[in-house]
Amino acid sequence: MRPAKAGIIRRLQTPRSALPSPITSGDPLTEPLSARPPATPLRPSACPGLLRIVPALDGGICRIKLAGGVISADQAFAVADAAQRFAGGVIEATNRGNLQIRGIGADHDALIATLLDAGLGPKNPASDDVRNLMLSPTAGLDPQQLFDARPLAAQILHSLETHPRFHELSPKFALSLDAGEGLVMLEHPHDLWLSAMDVDGETLLGFGLAGCPANDPPLAAVTLDSGLDLVVAMLELFLEHARPEQTRMRHLLEDMPVTRFLELLSERLTTSLRTGKEITSWRRSPIRTNAHIGAYPQALSGLTCVGGVVPLGRLTPSMLRKAAVLSVELGDGALAMTPWQSLILRNVATARSADALDGLRAAGLLCDADQALSQMIACTGSAACGKGLADTKSDALQLAAYLQREGVSQMIHLSGCTRSCAAAHVAPVTLLAVSAGHYDLYFHHADRPGFGELRGRDLTIEAVGALLTTDSRSNTDD
Structure with a gap:
């Protein structure tokens, strides 16, 4: 692929006036980005990104990573316009709550510029690949959550974008944060997963490596206020010990026993890891099957989430625009993309949930779990x-x-x-x-x-x- 041109990089360094995301930035962990040159990833990949369009039989592929899986209505219109103007009109919902455009023609720069102008790019070009943090599409709104995951998620994402060493991570290196929501993907394997747990009335963050909370017990736990320090220490430890060809946590653990990794981790943290039986014997409660389809209650009475499946993961520009319009008319002006290749309207008045479902069906989405497709x-x-x-x-x-x-x-x-x-x-x-x-x-x-x-x-x-x-x-x- 062609490297991003200077004008595109300048766009990334220019403040934008796009609609704010529900996930906001935290405090920087390092010196300002302008004080250092962009890092060069040590683990190159053929995975597409927003700034790296990779070829396929039907044209180029551009992957748009969404903070918390959320995209504003204005941003959704920008994606639809870019797919229609510069590609074949195919937009895909991915299994990690992102979007990608397929069939991109020769004008890569114009497509990238359109997406950057909509505020969909990274803070630093070197960080585009590493913004891989999965949340529940109902984070902050879910009636079963033990805490609002969005502030911690914002801090983790900010660290991934601004910590220079983290730009060396593979584009496939992925994290998940589960705050106990009833609608959350628990089965996708992640290099690092975090899961909220109630221990004697205290909410802790259990964590595991190279697995998922649906199948694995936590290795240990920390307090909520130590969550960011835990993630930073984990990633630094991985990068210090993994060889360049060891792109995933499972590769490192083939050489380093988990017990040794935890020993090294403990030395880096200012708080103690909790490893008692009440931690390591804990199991995450399963979620209701197909909860992402149809109406899903929110924590606040009178408000509902309404979801529809993207047929075979493919959206047309028209479908995305219609869903975005619905989000403005009936929801909070944003769409939450899910790891089930579906989308959700949030903060819909319960009295209007039937209207929202009818609107999603009219847009071409599947809103009934008994539909085979x-x-x-x-x-x-x-x-x-x-x-x-x-x-x-x-x-x-x-x-x-x-x-x-x-x-x-x-x-x-x-x-x-x-x-x-x-x-x-x-x-x-x-x-x-x-x-x-x-x-x-x-x-x-x-x-x-x-x-x-x-x-x-x-x-x-x-x-x-x-x-x-x-x-x-x-x-x-x-």
């Missing part, structure tokens, strides 16, 4: 990816239509190759393409590696549909 995940596939062995999105539409006629709706992931780009964790059912229109069928099994238990080889979509329908009815009869 609302449970489908599919990667780009052979239509736009050189590694794809099948046209996964077209096949997903065919499979969804079949299952809808049979009254079956279940979580299914179609992957064009073994990389599993569309799903960050193993789905209950995975179809792995082996050739055009043909898939191996896997059912998730806790004791089986990879996608799980192989249940069928080289199946057509019709054969997959028949097998899933039979299995679903058999399970129901049980």
Whole structure:
């Protein structure tokens, strides 16, 4: 890709008047950015960013990382305009609550400038890749939360953007912050995860490495006011000990025992790590399945979140604009993108929630969990990816239509190759393409590696549909 030009970099250093994000900046940890040159990442990657447009069969890809997954209505209009003017009009909702534009033509600079003018870029060009912190789409509003995660998230994001060493992290290095919300992604693996826990009436932050709170107990915990210090110490420790080829926490832990990592971490912190049985035996409560679809109550009486699934993760500019208009008319003027490839209108008056759902449906979103397509995940596939062995999105539409006629709706992931780009964790059912229109069928099994238990080889979509329908009815009869 072409490096960003001087004019684009100047835009990043110029104050913007864009609408403020619900996540605001914290205090700087280091000297002003203007006092030092931009850092050069030591772990380069082919992952797209806002400033790094990478090629694909259908054109360039630009990934827009959203603080807390939130985008204002004005910013959503800017993304829709950029996709329509400079690309093929395809906007994707990612599985980490971000957006990306596909099919970008030759004018990379104009597209980037449009997004920067909307306030969607990083504070420093070197930090674009590392803004990987996942929150609940209902952070600060959720009736089950133990604390409002947004202030701490703002401090962590500010540190990721302004701490010069953190720009060396891989674009895939990811963090999550779970404040106990009832609507939060718990299953995606992260290099560092933080999860709120109540211990004898005190709210603590449990944490784990190279895993997720859905499957793993915390290694230790700290008080809430030590959360930022913990993250900074963890990341510095990783960068000091990981070799350049060790881009993820799991790579470092192959060489360094977790016990040793915790010993080194304790030496860096001014507070003690809590490691008692009440910490290490704690388990995160699961969330309600499909809570991101339809109406979801907020902590404040009379207000509701309303969500709809983006069909197969793809938005048109028109769909995004209509959702943004709804956010202004019925919500708080912003959209919360979710790791389930859906979007949520927040702060909707409960009395208007039916209107919001009708509006999202009219925009083309899926607002009912019994719609088979609302449970489908599919990667780009052979239509736009050189590694794809099948046209996964077209096949997903065919499979969804079949299952809808049979009254079956279940979580299914179609992957064009073994990389599993569309799903960050193993789905209950995975179809792995082996050739055009043909898939191996896997059912998730806790004791089986990879996608799980192989249940069928080289199946057509019709054969997959028949097998899933039979299995679903058999399970129901049980």
